[in-house]
Amino acid sequence: MRIQFERSGGFAGVTRKASVDTSRLPPAEKAALEALANAVAFDQIPPPKPGPSADRFQYRLTISDGDRRKTASFADGQVTPQMGPLLGRLLELAS
């Protein structure tokens, strides 16, 4: 599984990225990260919060596994509880 992650925006405007090929991870870590990734229901990401706002984090997430590829762009306020742990872990891996 390949996971591409980008968090941009926020008040500071620092763009942080991670690109992870889980096959290169130790087995336990691979299993843990893939479980977090598989828990994300891309079709259940809520729509953007209506109305203007500013300084929200902006996310881009792409997960490729074999010939399946899922991608989504979303902002703070659209992050579901299922997505939180994956995004947190990817942020730790991001530069």
Added chain:
Amino acid sequence: MKRNFPVCSIVPGFILREIAKSGDHEDRAVALNTIAIDGTIRTARVHSLLAQVGDRPLQTDSLAETSPSVLRRSILDAKGKENVEGLPVIRAEGQPATKDPAVNEAYDGFGATHAFYWQAYRRQSIDDNGLELEGVVHFGQKYDNAMWDGQRMIFGDGDDKIFKRLTLSLDVIGHELTHGVTQDTAGLHYLGESGALNESVSDVFGSLVKQYHLKQTADKADWLIGAEVIGPAVKGKALRSLAHPGTAYTDLMGHKDPQPDHMKHYVKTKADNGGVHLNSGIPNRAFYLVATELGGNAWEKAGRIWYETLRDPNLRPTAQFHAFAVITVTVADRLFGVGSHESKAVKHGWDQVGVAA
């Protein structure tokens, strides 16, 4: 006589306020009601003069609540959750300081920002109508951000490595509150160049709030944003520099301050709503150049010009740098005279960052 005032801000606030002050009883009640409904709709908050006044005849005291200097703050605690609904108010207007520094910093920062807008520009709060300032602190876990969600200001605690708690910098609080002012005035779209202008306006007035609070002239100010919030893991002096965009930090998780200081370095990107926090460096530096060329207190001339530009009906929500720059010159002509020293300084500032004005 019954009069119906439209609810949706078509009657300018100052006219309603005038009716509220000088009209007969019924007119005053309707005007106050409209002011209240308008505020409620703009902010989706159930907090209205109507509720305070009820059906009773209006008393002088009630009218005093519409007086320009009114300041209403409420600071709420998210207690580490990423939630802003139904939170307890930790400190309401007039209540004494708490033991929680984040609560007190937000409260005091709102007070300083409110005082700045009123004393420098006679603006009454975010909506120029005394809107209550709501702040949420302790949002999320180690949350490295502050934001404006369209109705309120939200502050994380930071992770204490990259960011300390986000209420530590007065200019950050001024930045977030100014997003509300921009939303209420020009409504600059948060995308591309208009988004970068939106961000720049927040940095400009965020910095001016601090300069005003410290009574600093343009040559004495640090022109930095977020100097107090950067943590020990960051090499640098702040998050942004209006004076020298691109120089605020040299290492933040391996990143350097990415802001351009001239149009020739404009960043084209899909991230960050089209680089709104990056390309804001260009108008930021233009403002700095104008303010330092004019000298003295930056909020008095340069700030006044930028503020009136933000309120100018010719400034469209989709304005690009060029359109904004042209209006700043028009405003300077209007305020200080065509071809005045101030007007020339504004044009000169934009010229130096590669934006035709």
